[in-house]
Amino acid sequence: MSNYTAIREWADEKTADKTRIVVGLGTCGIAAGGNKILDAVEKTLANNDAIKADVVSVGCIGICYKEPLLDIEIPGKPRLSYGSVTARDTKEILENIFLNNKYEHKKALAVIGDETFEGIPSWKEIPFFAPQERRVLRNCGFIDPEKIEEYIANDGYAGLSRALVEMTPAEVIDETLDAGLRGRGGAGFPAGRKWSIAADNIHTYKEKNPNSDAFGYVICNADEGDPGAFMNRSVLEGDPHSVIEGMTIAGYAIGATYGYIYCRAEYPLAIERLKLAIDQAREKNLLGKNILGTEFSFEIKLKEGAGAFVCGEETALIASIEGLRGMPMPRPPYPAQAGLWEVPTIINNVETLNNIPVILAKGAEVWAEKGTEKSKGTKTFALTGKVENTGLIEVELGMSLREVIYDIGGGIPDGKEFKAAQTGGPSGGCLPASMLDLTIDYEALAKAGSIMGSGGLVIMDTSTCMVDVARYFLTFTQSESCGKCVPCRLGTKRMLEILTRITEGKGKIEDIALLEELAPSIRDSSLCGLGQSAPNPVLTTLKYFREEYEAHILDGHCPAGQCKALITYTIDEVDCTGCTLCAISCPVDAISGAKKELHIIDTDICTRCDTCRQVCNFDAVLIDGNLL
Amino acid sequence: MINLKIDNKKVEVPEGSTVLDAARAANVYIPTLCDDPLLEPFGACRMCIVEIKGHRGLPTSCSTPATEEMEVTTFSPNIEVNRRTTMNLMLSDHPLDCQHCVANMKCDLQYVAGYVGVREQPYEGETRSYEKDRSNPFYVRDLEKCILCGKCVRACDELQGRQAISFGYRGFESKITTPFDLPMWDSTCESCGRCVDVCPTAALYDKSAEKNGLAMEETRTTCPYCGVGCGLILETRNGKIIGVRGDRENSVNEGHTCVKGRYGWEYVQHEDRVKKPLVRRYLLEGGSKPKSKEESDENPLWDWVETSWEEALNITAESLHRIKEENGSDSIGIMTSAKCLNEENYLMNKFARQVVGTNSIDHCARL
Structure with a gap:
């Protein structure tokens, strides 16, 4: 018997036929309150001698928008997953299952298996999980990482x-x-x-x-x-x-x-x-x-x-x-x-x-069965931003951006429209709606001006200003530049200054030419990958969203309504009910108006902090005359 | 040996050479700011970019090893554009006060900017603002002029082994700094001046340079301070020394000096310097030596009097002779100096043992 067979037998024996109550306690699970769920599980077990199970904490299974997660594994039955659970849910679910043999619950998420069970759908039927291929994440959320x-x-x-x-x-x-x-x-x-x-x-x-x-x-x-x-x-x-x-x-x-x-x-x-x-x-x-x-x-x-x-x-x-x-x-x-x-x-x-x-x-x-000809296997992505289902996902390489965003991600929330997908973090680029059918593989992404990167995938909707996005990433690369080579240290600084100027309404039309001169030079003459890829956010936004740059510079207008220096807040005459909530909330007293009468914003005092728009219950606060 | 082509010129260079070495061997100029043949390649200034057949992008010639049959182009529109952008960026954060600068006409940045040919400054923006660090008695640090080529850091580390300075902070805030960002004088700096020597701008300059313009003559000489015999180059103007630097051609020190060799030269032209032999008046005019310190202060016979070398040597010889007669050879001890040549020290040894007849001879380096 080889040494490995002995170890495997030991492990199989130690893990066989266990009833397990599983709580997701990755950093994300903890942040979502996973520890409270763990406490609730232990409390429930202490109060009910009849419930016999191992309590196990696992890493992240990826479905961030449903954290905290509670899973139940009973030998002979499929593993059941419950999402967005509270301490009270936990007690209910455990008592239902172990004392009353009742598995259905309003927080039931899915069966982690191929079949439905007691009315709970299989995770293969859940849009978030269905198109995914879990290889890298094969154990995440399943095994106790400490055992x-x-x-x-x-x-x-x-x-x-x-x-x-x-x-x-x-x-x-x-x-x-x-x-x-x-x-x-x-x-x-x-x-x-x-x-x-x-x-x-x-x-x-x-x-x-x-x-x-x-x-x-x-x-x-x-x-x-x-x-x-x-x-x-x-x-x-x-x-x-x-x-x-x-x-x-x-x-x-x-x-x-x-x-x-x-x-x-x-x-x-x-x-x-x-x-x-x-x-x-x-x-x-x-x-x-x-x-x-x-x-x-x-x-x-x-x-x-x-x-x-x-x-x-x-x-x-x-x-x-x-x-x-x-x-x-x-x-x-x-x-x-x-x-x-x-x-x-x-x-x-x-x-x-x-x-x-x-x-x-x-x-x-077997491994190479998945993927495209040149990009084999699967890739994990951290799907974040303006998308219904955020989380950690793993897909077969060659899947289209559209499938990722609309099938797994569930589309753009609040009925808004997709604007751009940012891949590869500060080294990557922003891809527009016209590229939604782009397949996710190394060559296709590079050809589009972005990179695969390590797996950051930020989705943006129409309320995101692309100039501001480029400015954000340049702020990051500039402050993280090691300072050694000139193109990176000073090139990112000058690009950042130009982008800042444009978002502040002080841009000149020549600034676009300056960016177009600087960006390729920084890309071609920087010492390391940080500098070489730092211009990507600028290059791709210039390529795909040039009209937004021009709108900022020529029309003094931010189409996304994000750049504070270029937007004006007003209150809609028809929709305002005069409830005074905006005036009470305004931190600089820029809003005046009597009860039950139209309120007015003094744009000279207004700091564009957006508080009024957020508190208004009647969608009466407009940016540049539009409802954002 | 490696055979390659630089701009279609065939050149043969030894194993281990870089593309930049090969270009220099082929007499092809490539602009550099962070390179120094005595230091490890660093690749920070991005001025020495070239195109190499079969290589991606624009590799830096200072860091790319030369290989057999390589074909290098040092000059193309693409190289030009990138060099100019990089130079413009560098100058966008560099004071443009060349005429008032201590490095005027000896500044590498000025020269390379001239070579690249910059005519306007397209990138306006924030510039760094620092106080000059004048804490060191010999040199000044002006970080506003620093282009972060890292030569000072590497010289301090690789050549002097002191590691008194390094890069600190990140992004635009990056700067060369001492541990805990203390003034230079509170750091572990030994003031050898090597950093000043390699600085391509006026980010580091000798205080003596503030008072003077360019040196008009240079004299190769040997440092008089100790037996190592470092080669020095005296920079002079109207017959006066205005600066000293190590001689890179000298195999003893390859340009290196200690603080004394580089900065301890003011005595050469100091008004108090003794240039002719002096003897006590009583030795010249006769009379007796004063008996006590009190008496000597008042006694004109105790004054120093200028005399000729012959007279002074005669007096010394007579005195040694008399002492040897009266008290024997072992009453005389001889001390030689590290400032003497080996040959001079050898002669003093002969003189002590064979002429005076004593073994009491020693050397200041043993103290």
């Missing part, structure tokens, strides 16, 4: 076992190449190719430096920094072992014996769970010396990043681990040639590494 046996019982470490026991390192690289897995950090470089270059360099390095402490490093880039992106955090919090397993397989493939996880310090729960997972893996001989009884040894250390966006760039990340200021260095040498402490190093994103165990366990062919 290694739950990961193992769900095929965890089977890929590592297959790699170590049945395959040579070169075969592992070939399997990854065959799968066609491309870097999920955004650039899309084939993971197998990166590994194979590193493996060659490690071989040479070993011959030249036989007495070195380390011949190669595997670094997991967990410095997820795009505003609005939380894919990697969810994986680290919900399925930390998948990343550890992926790193260990990578280490075996390239011939490295050490790994670093570079995780941002703003992810305390992820760090805590990673530490625990590393300890558990070591205890089970899945990490450390002679893994699973083989010759291969591998150690993983955790390094907390200090909150610099630029440290997601490979060379800056390496500098940061070395204890230096996170500043990129020119390449070559590439990390695969001379990386951490001048030793050949590969750096893979969390999601890339998370895919590795599946490729090894199921085989490249």
Whole structure:
């Protein structure tokens, strides 16, 4: 019996036939009040001796708009999920199920399985889940991330076992190449190719430096920094072992014996769970010396990043681990040639590494069944912004933006119209409605002027000003520029100043030409990816929403009604009931009017804070004469 | 050796050379601001961008290794446009007071801007505002003139090994700073002046430069302070030293100096400097040496009197001879100086042991 079979049997036995009450306690679940639900579960259990179940906290399942989530698993029955639950709901649901055998409840969300059950629909019938393909998120929201046996019982470490026991390192690289897995950090470089270059360099390095402490490093880039992106955090919090397993397989493939996880310090729960997972893996001989009884040894250390966006760039990340200021260095040498402490190093994103165990366990062919010809597999996205269903989603590459936004996302709320989708965070671009049928793959997104990025997907409706969006992203890249190279440090500053000027109504028509001159130059002559991609939000908004720039400059008008300097608030003569609520709420006393009479806004005093519009119960407050 | 083409010119360079090295070997000018042959490539100023057949985009020649059969273009409309935009950006946050600047006509930024050919400033915007840091007695830091090329940081780290300064803050607020942003004089700086030496603008300049215009002559010499024998270049104007820098051609120090070599030169032309031998009057005119300190203060025979080298050496020789006669060779001790040449120290050794006859000879470097 191999070492893995024994571990698997132990895990299966430990997890078999358990009644489980599952509470989603990722950072998102906690923020939505998950801890209160956990308290309520424990209280209910303490008051009812008849309810016998394990209480389990899991990571995020992705359906953010229904948090907090409560799931019930009873042997022989499908897993049931309840959403937006309160403490009172929790007590009701538990007592209904365990004392009265009643499963239906107003908060019942779905059956996590293929069949309907007691009137509760299968999650395959829920529009949010139906088009999704869960591979990266295979365990998120299902297993207790703090228990290694739950990961193992769900095929965890089977890929590592297959790699170590049945395959040579070169075969592992070939399997990854065959799968066609491309870097999920955004650039899309084939993971197998990166590994194979590193493996060659490690071989040479070993011959030249036989007495070195380390011949190669595997670094997991967990410095997820795009505003609005939380894919990697969810994986680290919900399925930390998948990343550890992926790193260990990578280490075996390239011939490295050490790994670093570079995780941002703003992810305390992820760090805590990673530490625990590393300890558990070591205890089970899945990490450390002679893994699973083989010759291969591998150690993983955790390094907390200090909150610099630029440290997601490979060379800056390496500098940061070395204890230096996170500043990129020119390449070559590439990390695969001379990386951490001048030793050949590969750096893979969390999601890339998370895919590795599946490729090894199921085989490249099965893995590569999903996706397009050049973009294989699935991709997670953090779907946010002006969309009905926000959350963490995973789709097959090649799906159209429209399906993601309208099927999974449920469309644009409040009856408004879709305006733009922003992919790739501050390095990406804004795609207009005419591109809704664009397929989500590396080539198509790049051709449209955006990037795949790590998975940020922000949806905007007609009330979003595209100039202001470009300005927002430039504010971010400017403040996160490391300051080393001129185009990035000063180019983003000047672009930001021009954009600010336009949103403040002080733009000149020549400013568009200046942006068009600056943006490509910054893209082409910056040192690292941060600077090279920083102009993307400007370039794409100029390309697809040029008329909005012109409206700001030539007409002094913000079509979205967002730029304060360019909008005027008025009160509609017909709809105003004279209820005085706006006048009472106005923080600068800009509104006058007697009870039951038309109110009037003094535009000289008004600060465009929008309070009046928000409090008005009769939609009587207009921006530039329009109801927003 | 590696063979490649720079602008269609064939050139052969040793292994490990960069494209920039190759261009220099081929006598092709590529503008640079953050490069220094003594420092590791940094790739910050983006001036040395080139086009290389088969390479994507515009790689920086300072950081790209030269490889066999590479074909490099150093001049094209695309390179021109990008260099000009980058230069315009740099100048959009740099005081344009060249005529009043201490670096006038010796400023790399001025030269490269001239080469690139900027004619107008299209990017108006915020400029940085900093107080000059005059805390160091020898040099001034003017961060408004700094282009963040990082040469000072790398010189302090890679050449001096002191790491007194580094990059700090981010984005537009980025600046070169000391630990905890303290004034220079409160940092670990040893005032070797290497940062001043490599600065391409007037972000770092010697205080002595404030009073003077350009040096008109340069003299290559050896530092008189210690036995290392660093090569120095004296910058002079009308026969007066106005500055000193390390001699990069000198294999002893490759341009490096210590604080004394670079900044301790004011004594050379100081009015109090003794330029002729002085002896006590009683030694020249006869009479006896005063018995006590009190007596000597009043006694004109104790005054210093200028005399010729011959007279002074004669008096010294006679005195040594007399002391040796009266008290024996071992009553005489000889101390030599690090400011002397090795040959001079050797001769003093001979003199002590063979002429005077004593082993009591030592050297100031042992103190």
